[in-house]
Amino acid sequence: MSTTETNAGETPEVPVDPNAVSISINGRSVAARKGELIIAAADREGEYIPRFCYHPRMSSVGMCRQCLVEVEGPRGPMMVVSCMTPVADGQVVRTETEQVKRAQEGMIEMLLANHPLDCPVCDTGGECPLQDQAFSHGPGESRFVEEKRHYEKPIPISDLVFLDRERCILCDRCTRFAREVAGDPLISFTQRGNNTQVMTFPDEPFASYFSGNTVQICPVGALTAQPYRFKARPWDLEQRESTCTTCSVGCRTVVQSSRDELVRYQGVDSDPVNWGWMCDRGRFNFQSVNSEDRLGTPLMRRDGSLAATSWSVALDAVAREMRSGGAVAVLGGSRGTNEDAFMWGLLADAVGSTMRDAQMDDGLPSSVFSLPQATIDSACAAGTVVLLAPDLKEELPVLHIRLRDAATRHGLRIIEIASHDTGLTPHAWRSVRCEPGAQQDAVRSVLADAEMSAQLAGGNVVVVVGRANLAESAATTMAALDGLLSAVPAATVLPVLRRGNVRGALGLGLAPVDGNDTASVLEAAAGGKVACLVLLGADPLSDVADADLARRGIAGARFVVAVDTFLTRSAAQADVVLPAAAYGEKDGTTTNLEGRVSNVVQKITPRGTSRADWMVAAELLHLLGKDAGVATLADVQRLMSARFPAFGAAAASVEVRRNGVVVTSGGARQPAPAVSVTPRSSYDFRLVVSRKLYDLAVGTAQSPSMANLAPGAAVLVHPLDAERVGARDGANVKVSNSHSSVVLPVVSSGAVPRGTAVVPFNQPGADVRGLIRRGEPVTDVRIETV
Amino acid sequence: MARLTEENVRLAQEIISRYPRPRSAMIPLLHLAQEQDGYVTEDAMAHIAGLVGASPAEVYGTASFYEMFKFHPVGRYVINICGTMSCALAGAEDLMHHAEEKLGVRMGGTTDDGLITLERAECQAACTEAPCLQTNYRYSFRVTAESFDTLVDDLRAGRLADEIPPHGTVARVRQHIPADKGAGVHAPEDVKSAPAWLDGKAAL
Numbered sequence: 001m002s003t004t005e006t007n008a009g010e011t012p013e014v015p016v017d018p019n020a021v022s023i024s025i026n027g028r029s030v031a032a033r034k035g036e037l038i039i040a041a042a043d044r045e046g047e048y049i050p051r052f053c054y055h056p057r058m059s060s061v062g063m064c065r066q067c068l069v070e071v072e073g074p075r076g077p078m079m080v081v082s083c084m085t086p087v088a089d090g091q092v093v094r095t096e097t098e099q100v101k102r103a104q105e106g107m108i109e110m111l112l113a114n115h116p117l118d119c120p121v122c123d124t125g126g127e128c129p130l131q132d133q134a135f136s137h138g139p140g141e142s143r144f145v146e147e148k149r150h151y152e153k154p155i156p157i158s159d160l161v162f163l164d165r166e167r168c169i170l171c172d173r174c175t176r177f178a179r180e181v182a183g184d185p186l187i188s189f190t191q192r193g194n195n196t197q198v199m200t201f202p203d204e205p206f207a208s209y210f211s212g213n214t215v216q217i218c219p220v221g222a223l224t225a226q227p228y229r230f231k232a233r234p235w236d237l238e239q240r241e242s243t244c245t246t247c248s249v250g251c252r253t254v255v256q257s258s259r260d261e262l263v264r265y266q267g268v269d270s271d272p273v274n275w276g277w278m279c280d281r282g283r284f285n286f287q288s289v290n291s292e293d294r295l296g297t298p299l300m301r302r303d304g305s306l307a308a309t310s311w312s313v314a315l316d317a318v319a320r321e322m323r324s325g326g327a328v329a330v331l332g333g334s335r336g337t338n339e340d341a342f343m344w345g346l347l348a349d350a351v352g353s354t355m356r357d358a359q360m361d362d363g364l365p366s367s368v369f370s371l372p373q374a375t376i377d378s379a380c381a382a383g384t385v386v387l388l389a390p391d392l393k394e395e396l397p398v399l400h401i402r403l404r405d406a407a408t409r410h411g412l413r414i415i416e417i418a419s420h421d422t423g424l425t426p427h428a429w430r431s432v433r434c435e436p437g438a439q440q441d442a443v444r445s446v447l448a449d450a451e452m453s454a455q456l457a458g459g460n461v462v463v464v465v466g467r468a469n470l471a472e473s474a475a476t477t478m479a480a481l482d483g484l485l486s487a488v489p490a491a492t493v494l495p496v497l498r499r500g501n502v503r504g505a506l507g508l509g510l511a512p513v514d515g516n517d518t519a520s521v522l523e524a525a526a527g528g529k530v531a532c533l534v535l536l537g538a539d540p541l542s543d544v545a546d547a548d549l550a551r552r553g554i555a556g557a558r559f560v561v562a563v564d565t566f567l568t569r570s571a572a573q574a575d576v577v578l579p580a581a582a583y584g585e586k587d588g589t590t591t592n593l594e595g596r597v598s599n600v601v602q603k604i605t606p607r608g609t610s611r612a613d614w615m616v617a618a619e620l621l622h623l624l625g626k627d628a629g630v631a632t633l634a635d636v637q638r639l640m641s642a643r644f645p646a647f648g649a650a651a652a653s654v655e656v657r658r659n660g661v662v663v664t665s666g667g668a669r670q671p672a673p674a675v676s677v678t679p680r681s682s683y684d685f686r687l688v689v690s691r692k693l694y695d696l697a698v699g700t701a702q703s704p705s706m707a708n709l710a711p712g713a714a715v716l717v718h719p720l721d722a723e724r725v726g727a728r729d730g731a732n733v734k735v736s737n738s739h740s741s742v743v744l745p746v747v748s749s750g751a752v753p754r755g756t757a758v759v760p761f762n763q764p765g766a767d768v769r770g771l772i773r774r775g776e777p778v779t780d781v782r783i784e785t786v
Numbered sequence: 787m788a789r790l791t792e793e794n795v796r797l798a799q800e801i802i803s804r805y806p807r808p809r810s811a812m813i814p815l816l817h818l819a820q821e822q823d824g825y826v827t828e829d830a831m832a833h834i835a836g837l838v839g840a841s842p843a844e845v846y847g848t849a850s851f852y853e854m855f856k857f858h859p860v861g862r863y864v865i866n867i868c869g870t871m872s873c874a875l876a877g878a879e880d881l882m883h884h885a886e887e888k889l890g891v892r893m894g895g896t897t898d899d900g901l902i903t904l905e906r907a908e909c910q911a912a913c914t915e916a917p918c919l920q921t922n923y924r925y926s927f928r929v930t931a932e933s934f935d936t937l938v939d940d941l942r943a944g945r946l947a948d949e950i951p952p953h954g955t956v957a958r959v960r961q962h963i964p965a966d967k968g969a970g971v972h973a974p975e976d977v978k979s980a981p982a983w984l985d986g987k988a989a990l
Contacts, residue, residue: 187843188846190846204842
C-alpha cells in the first residue's frame with residue numbers, strides 16, 4: 001500500500017518481553033509478540049500480504065478477505081484471514097502458495113465484478129490499491145459478463161467529500177474511521193444486503209473535521225475530496241515529506257504538487273504525533289497558497305495608498321526607519337519556520353529592540369515552557385490528564401484524536417475543567433464546569449473531591465494547559481495551573497498554544513523581553529512610543545481580542561511594516577508590505593507544541609518575488625551594517641546552533657527523521673499569583689470567546705472549499721437563560737457591556753451552563769471583540785432582546 | 787414526520803432499561819416508531835439515536851437492513867403477495883396482475899385513499915397453502931381472484947378492523963415487564979465471575 005500508511009521508515013524496536021513468540025513466514029523464522037496479527041508481523045518482515053480493509057491504526061474487521069494466507073493446522077494447511085488471526089508460537093504461515101494465489105485471484109475477480117472500469121477518469125487511478133493489486137494478485141480476466149451494478153455517480157456526502165458508490169468495495173475503512181478514530185459516526189453501511197452502500201443519514205452530511213482522512217484511506221476511488229477532484233494524475237505528482245504548520249500539533253504530511261502548484265497534502269504516519277491522520281483544515285488549506293489574492297510584490301505607501309515597488313526600495317525604507325533610533329517592535333513569527341523566527345530575533349537584538357512577541361495576546365506566558373514538559377505520547381500514556389484547555393477538537397484536532405483514543409481504548413482518565421461542553425466531554429472521566437475566572441476554584445474543588453484527588457494521587461498526571469477563553473485573562477489559567485501543580489508536584493505539563501510554530505518562535509528569540517508582550521507593545525505604540533512596528537505574519541486587527549487596543553496600536557505606530565502572504569486588515573494599514581513565501585514555498589524546521597523539531601520543505605516556487613522571512617531579516621541586517629553572514633538556510637542553522645544549541649542540533653538532524661526531535665526545555669516551577677475576580681451580577685452573563693476549527697483565518701477563508709464552513713457569529717446560552725432573556729432560537733439579541741454592544745443571533749444550547757455566554761471567535765457576521773478589554777480578568781455582558 | 791410522543795418516550799425508556807446497553811434497544815424502538823406513524827420517519831430515527839446514544843446514521847444503517855421497516859408512508863394495510871416457487875406454480879403471477887387491476891396500483895404502490903399498499907414478497911413459509919399473501923403480516927391462504935376481492939372489500943368496509951391492526955402494530959397486547967421481573971442481563975464486560983451453574987465445568 002502507499003508509503004503514507006505504514007511507518008516503514010522507522011523500524012520499531014522489538015522489546016524483549018515474556019510475550020515473545022516465534023513464527024515462520026514462508027520458511028523464514030520471524031519474531032513476533034503474542035496478540036500481534038499475522039499481517040502486522042508479515043509487514044514488519046517485508047512480506048507483503050495484499051489487503052484492502054486492514055489498516056494498522058484501526059481495529060481489524062476482516063471485511064475484504066483479500067489477505068487470506070495458509071496456516072499449518074492440525075488437519076493440514078488451512079486458509080485464514082491474516083488481519084484477524086493472531087500469531088501463535090510455532091505457527092507456520094505461507095503467503096505465496098498455489099492455494100493462496102487462487103484465493104487472492106478469486107477475491108479480486110469478485111470485487112471487480114461490480115467495480116466499474118472507469119480508471120481512466122478516476123482520480124485514484126494510478127495510486128489505487130485495487131488497481132495495483134488487480135495487476136499483482138489478480139487473475140487478469142473476469143468471467144463476469146453481466147451488467148454491473150449502477151448508482152448515481154458521485155454524490156456529495158459533505159461539502160468536502162464526494163462518494164461514488166459504484167466504485168466502493170465495502171471495506172469499512174471510512175465508516176470504521178468515522179466511528180473509531182474521529183468519533184463522528186455520521187456515515188454507516190445502509191441498505192445492507194445486496195445493495196449495501198455507505199451513506200449518511202438523510203440531510204445530515206458527513207461534516208466531520210476529519211473527513212479528509214477517509215478519502216486518503218479509501219482503497220478505491222469511491223471517496224474523493226472536492227479540492228483535489230480532477231486536479232492532477234498521480235503519476236504527475238511530485239511530493240516531499242513535510243510537517244503541517246496549520247496548528248501546533250505538527251502532523252507529518254507529504255506535500256504534493258503538479259506543474260508547480262500545490263494540489264494535495266496527505267497524512268504520513270508519525271508514531272509520536274499524528275498516526276497518519278490530519279484535520280480537514282490542515283489538509284485542504286493548500287488552496288490558500290494557490291490563491292489569486294496572494295501578495296507577489298512589495299508594496300509601499302505613497303500619497304496615502306499602497307503601490308507596488310521593488311524589494312530594494314522597500315527594504316531601504318524599512319532600514320531607514322529602523323536606523324532612525326526610535327523603538328523597533330516585532331510582533332508575530334509563529335507562522336514561519338524556526339529559522340525565520342531566529343533571524344528576526346537576531347534582527348531585533350541588533351536594533352536593540354525589547355519589544356517582541358510571537359503571540360497575539362491569545363496564548364499563555366512563555367513561562368509555561370519552563371515547567372516540566374510532557375509529550376503527546378506521555379499524555380496518552382498517563383494515568384490522568386487534567387484539561388485546563390480550550391476545546392481541542394476545535395483548536396488542535398489531531399491532539400483531540402490522540403487523547404480520545406487513549407481515553408476510549410487505553411484507560412486514560414481525563415478530568416476536564418472547562419466553561420462549557422467540549423469535544424472531549426463525552427470521553428472525560430469527570431467534567432468540572434466553571435465560570436470564566438473561576439478555574440482556581442474549580443481546581444480546588446477537584447482537589448477536595450475524594451475520588452478525583454485519589455486519582456491524581458495515583459501518579460502519572462499530565463496537565464494539558466492552554467488559553468480556553470479570549471475574553472478572560474491568561475493569568476486566571478496560570479493561577480489555576482499553579483494551584484494544581486502545587487498539589488500534584490510530580491505532574492508534567494503539555495502547553496497547547498495553537499499557532500503553528502509558536503513554540504519555536506518563542507524559544508528562538510521572539511519571546512517577550514521584560515514582559516513586553518503584544519498587549520504592552522500595542523499600548524506603547526498607541527502612545528506613540530514605537531517608531532517601527534514589524535508585523536511578521538501577524539494581523540493584530542483581526543487576531544487580538546481587545547480590538548480597541550489593536551486599532552489604537554496600529555494607528556499610533558509611526559511606521560508599520562507587514563511581512564505577510566496576504567494583504568490582511570493590518571497589512572492594509574501598513575507603510576510597507578513585504579510579500580512572504582508561504583508554507584510549501586520554503587525549507588526550514590518547525591517546532592510543535594511538545595517542542596518537537598521537524599522539517600518543513602519547499603515544494604513550489606514562491607509566489608511572485610516573495611521571500612522567506614529569514615531572508616528579509618538577513619537583508620535588513622546587511623542594510624543596517626550588521627550583516628550576519630548568512631546566505632543559505634544552512635548558514636542560518638549554523639548560527640542557530642551557536643546560539644540555541646538544542647534547536648540547532650535538532651534542525652541539523654531532522655532532515656532524515658520522520659518523527660522529529662524533541663527539544664525539551666523545562667525547569668523549576670515559578671509560582672503564579674492568584675487572581676481575584678469580582679463576582680458576576682445575577683443579571684449578567686460571563687463571556688466565553690473561543691475558537692472554532694473554521695473561522696476567518698486567512699488560510700481557511702482563502703481556501704474556497706472551506707471558506708463557507710465557518711459556523712458564523714452567534715451567542716450560545718443555556719436554554720433556560722434564552723427563555724429568561726425572552727429570545728427565541730435564532731432571534732437577534734443585543735450583547736453589551738460598558739465598552740460596546742453587538743447584535744448576534746442567539747442559540748440555546750445544553751452544552752453551556754447557566755450564566756455563561758459563549759461566542760465563537762473570528763466568525764463571519766458581527767465582531768464580538770469590542771466587548772473585551774485587556775486589563776479586565778473576565779468580561780461580563782448583558783443580553784437583551786432587540 | 788414526527789418524533790416519538792411523550793407516551794412512547796416513556797415506553798422507550800422502559801424498553802431501554804431491559805438491556806445492559808441502550809443501543810440494544812434500537813430495533814424495538816424502531817418498531818415503536820413504526821407503530822406510531824405507520825412507517826419510520828427521519829425525525830423518529832434521529833430521536834431514537836438520541837435515546838440510545840447512537841448517531842442517526844447508525845440508526846438508519848441498522849433500520850435499512852430490515853425489509854419490514856418502511857421509510858416512506860405506506861397504506862394502513864400492506865398486502866404482500868408471495869411470488870416464490872410454490873406460489874408462483876400455483877398462479878401467483880396471475881393473482882398479482884389481478885391485484886394490480888383491482889387496486890389500480892402497480893406493485894409497490896399505494897391506493898389513492900392511502901388504505902392499501904401492494905407489494906411482492908419472497909417465501910412466507912406457507913407453501914402448502916399456495917398461493918398465499920399477508921395483510922400487515924396476517925395470512926390469507928389459497929388466495930383466488932374472488933377471495934382477494936373479498937379481502938379488499940372487507941378491508942375497505944372496515945370489517946377486518948378488529949382482526950388486522952394498522953400497519954406498524956406488531957402486537958396489540960404490549961409486553962410489560964416489571965422492573966423486579968427483568969432477566970437481569972449484564973453486559974459481557976461487567977461479568978466478573980462464571981455463573982453459579984457452570985460449577986467448574988469447561989466454558990461453553
